[in-house]
Amino acid sequence: MTTRGHRTLILGGVRSGKSDHGEDLLRAHASVRYLATGPTLTTDTEWTARVERHRARRGDRYTTVETTALADELRAHRDTATLVDDLGNWLAARLDATDAWSAETVDRAGENAELCSAIGGFDGDLVLISPEVGLAPVPPTPAGRLFQDQLGVLNAAVAAVCDRVLLVVAGRVIDLSDAAVVTPRPSTTGDRMATGSSVTPTGSTEPVAAQTVSPGSAAPSVPAAPIPVPVATPSAPVDLPTGVVRVEADGPGDRPRPDPTDAEVFGPIDPPDEAIADEARARQLTLTKPAGSLGRLEELGVWISACQGVCPPRPITAPTVVVFAGDHGVARSGVSAFPPEVTVQMVANIAEGGAAVNVLAARSGARVRVVDMAVDADTPPQFGTYKVRRGSGDLRVTDALTVDEARQAIAAGRAIADDLIDAGADLLIPGDLGIGNTTPSAVIVGTLARREPVEVVGRGTGIDDLGWMRKTAAIRDGMRRARPHRNDPLRLLAAVGGADLAAMAGYLAQAAVRKTPAILDGVVVTAAALIAAELAPGATRWWLAGHRSAEPAHSIALEYLDLEPVVEFSMRLGEGTGALAALPAVMSAVDVLTSMSTFGEAGVSEKPAPDDEPAEAPA
Numbered sequence: 147m148t149t150r151g152h153r154t155l156i157l158g159g160v161r162s163g164k165s166d167h168g169e170d171l172l173r174a175h176a177s178v179r180y181l182a183t184g185p186t187l188t189t190d191t192e193w194t195a196r197v198e199r200h201r202a203r204r205g206d207r208y209t210t211v212e213t214t215a216l217a218d219e220l221r222a223h224r225d226t227a228t229l230v231d232d233l234g235n236w237l238a239a240r241l242d243a244t245d246a247w248s249a250e251t252v253d254r255a256g257e258n259a260e261l262c263s264a265i266g267g268f269d270g271d272l273v274l275i276s277p278e279v280g281l282a283p284v285p286p287t288p289a290g291r292l293f294q295d296q297l298g299v300l301n302a303a304v305a306a307v308c309d310r311v312l313l314v315v316a317g318r319v320i321d322l323s324d325a326a327v328v329t330p331r332p333s334t335t336g337d338r339m340a341t342g343s344s345v346t347p348t349g350s351t352e353p354v355a356a357q358t359v360s361p362g363s364a365a366p367s368v369p370a371a372p373i374p375v376p377v378a379t380p381s382a383p384v385d386l387p388t389g390v391v392r393v394e395a396d397g398p399g400d401r402p403r404p405d406p407t408d409a410e411v412f413g414p415i416d417p418p419d420e421a422i423a424d425e426a427r428a429r430q431l432t433l434t435k436p437a438g439s440l441g442r443l444e445e446l447g448v449w450i451s452a453c454q455g456v457c458p459p460r461p462i463t464a465p466t467v468v469v470f471a472g473d474h475g476v477a478r479s480g481v482s483a484f485p486p487e488v489t490v491q492m493v494a495n496i497a498e499g500g501a502a503v504n505v506l507a508a509r510s511g512a513r514v515r516v517v518d519m520a521v522d523a524d525t526p527p528q529f530g531t532y533k534v535r536r537g538s539g540d541l542r543v544t545d546a547l548t549v550d551e552a553r554q555a556i557a558a559g560r561a562i563a564d565d566l567i568d569a570g571a572d573l574l575i576p577g578d579l580g581i582g583n584t585t586p587s588a589v590i591v592g593t594l595a596r597r598e599p600v601e602v603v604g605r606g607t608g609i610d611d612l613g614w615m616r617k618t619a620a621i622r623d624g625m626r627r628a629r630p631h632r633n634d635p636l637r638l639l640a641a642v643g644g645a646d647l648a649a650m651a652g653y654l655a656q657a658a659v660r661k662t663p664a665i666l667d668g669v670v671v672t673a674a675a676l677i678a679a680e681l682a683p684g685a686t687r688w689w690l691a692g693h694r695s696a697e698p699a700h701s702i703a704l705e706y707l708d709l710e711p712v713v714e715f716s717m718r719l720g721e722g723t724g725a726l727a728a729l730p731a732v733m734s735a736v737d738v739l740t741s742m743s744t745f746g747e748a749g750v751s752e753k754p755a756p757d758d759e760p761a762e763a764p765a
């Protein structure tokens with residue numbers, strides 16, 4: 147098996163030692179391609195002499211190629227160790243070639259994306275040198291500012307697809323590979339310096355909530371301001387607005403941690419009762435409506451009847467949402483529009499009844515629970531009964547969980563479902579919460595449904611185009627790590643899932659074991675459902691797809707499970723809200739079967755059988 151090389155970006159100022167360090171990194175290779183991007187047709191004798199000195203120093207291990215067609219060159223020789231020196235010259239050449247220096251708008255997104263894609267697909271050792279910009283005052287000329295801004299955008303995009311990012315200052319090397327990634331601000335409309343992200347790979351760019359743009363600012367982006375949600379003890383008395391559901395104080399169970407042994411092993415799943423389903427279908431035909439005229443509502447009523455094993459069905463009186471919260475290491479690499487601390491802040495918001503899940507749950511009388519499976523912060527103890535760890539690992543480079551942790555999380559999801567069902571819950575809804583969690587979800591869906599990263603990547607909380615590129619690269623790296631575990635759901639969860647996803651999978655599979663219907667939510671819950679369906683074949687029959695999320699991977703997952711969503715509201719929030727949007731329809735479907743009069747009871751004439759002759763011919 148051949149191992150893949152490293153992709154390294156080396157940033158640094160003039161004469162910092164960045165090129166020397168790049169050459170050092172490649173010293174073990176007998177031959178290296180040197181892609182020189184600097185100006186070739188020049189009358190500047192000092193420049194020509196400098197280029198010659200560098201060439202002589204590198205020696206004959208190096209093959210020098212003078213080019214600005216970087217993406218083509220990288221694709222054509224993807225296995226040969228390569229040094230690109232440097233991206234600043236390449237950018238200047240491309241701005242020249244596209245007459246961009248005095249243009250009204252400059253759109254570099256396409257070329258940047260092409261270069262990043264070629265870097266991402268490079269298999270050998272690759273070192274890219276680029277100047278670090280913007281440490282000096284803002285340049286006094288429009289061209290200077292254009293170059294500085296575009297180079298900043300380019301460097302960030304290339305860093306996102308490299309395995310290592312180094313900064314060389316005064317001959318000292320600083321490793322930035324594990325440094326936190328700033329969430330870039332959206333570009334200012336009409337600002338020619340910030341148009342590097344105007345290409346829309348999968349649809350329109352949406353404004354990003356809770357992020358602000360300082361008009362006219364030429365400064366690099368800064369982290370998005372955290373949203374001001376207080377971390378409050380859920381038992382603290384607060385004045386709740388009417389019509390919301392506050393999380394119940396006792397949490398989903400204060401019993402000891404469940405035994406994780408064999409947590410991933412499920413016995414055969416019985417399907418919902420087919421004889422009762424037939425009875426319910428027959429009952430639909432007796433009710434005062436043309437056959438089939440209530441469309442999908444009729445099917446939903448039949449399904450609930452079959453799940454309960456009784457016709458007419460019992461009213462749904464204790465639907466329960468459990469929001470599984472967890473952080474993901476990959477969220478620190480700029481794959482979300484929001485900073486990771488929002489996860490713990492939103493746990494507090496749900497606990498206080500202020501989130502969308504609380505409001506939508508109130509409409510149907512559903513209870514809401516929140517469980518901290520892997521939040522990267524301390525939460526009040528009543529949410530942490532099942533906590534497996536603080537934050538799941540960064541799936542690009544390491545396992546999200548150990549196999550033992552994955553078992554613990556599955557066992558937790560099963561225990562939570564058992565506790566709720568024992569306490570009378572008659573319909574379960576899983577919800578999710580966790581900045582970055584659409585990335586592991588896309589990796590799981592892409593791996594199991596055998597799709598490409600670009601097919602499963604979505605905008606999540608509203609990432610911009612550069613974020614989309616970073617996220618696609620992260621999904622690609624995750625899928626590469628996931629592939630060996632395609633047929634092993636436990637190890638797949640450990641490699642690229644997370645404790646929240648594992649718990650949701652256990653909860654959904656256990657709902658089926660306990661013959662309790664569940665409504666699926668969006669892409670995250672449905673990714674967990676794909677795993678649950680592998681762990682417990684047949685469980686899908688106990689699940690209803692509540693809605694179709696705006697995330698592309700969600701439609702792929704629904705198709706894979708052969709489920710048709712009840713509502714299509716373009717929602718993409720998670721928390722169980724999509725399932726809650728469908729719950730009133732499910733409850734109405736039950737009401738139809740329990741409360742409508744039959745033709746006989748109401749004295750309404752039924753449709754004549756096809757071969758019945760009318761009593762009298764019409765006049």
Ligand SMILES: O=C(O)c1ccc[n+]([C@@H]2O[C@H](COP(=O)([O-])O)[C@@H](O)[C@H]2O)c1
Nearest residue numbers: 482580582584606607668669695719720
């Ligand atoms: O359920 C969905 O389909 C869905 C789609 C987009 C975003 N989300 C929610 O947004 C967060 C994940 O988005 P992101 O961009 O941080 O990966 C997480 O808290 C999810 O609950 C959820």
Ligand SMILES: Cc1cc2nc[nH]c2cc1C
Nearest residue numbers: 484488492579719720721
């Ligand atoms: C504010 C906010 C609320 C959420 N609920 C679920 N995911 C979420 C992500 C964000 C950013």
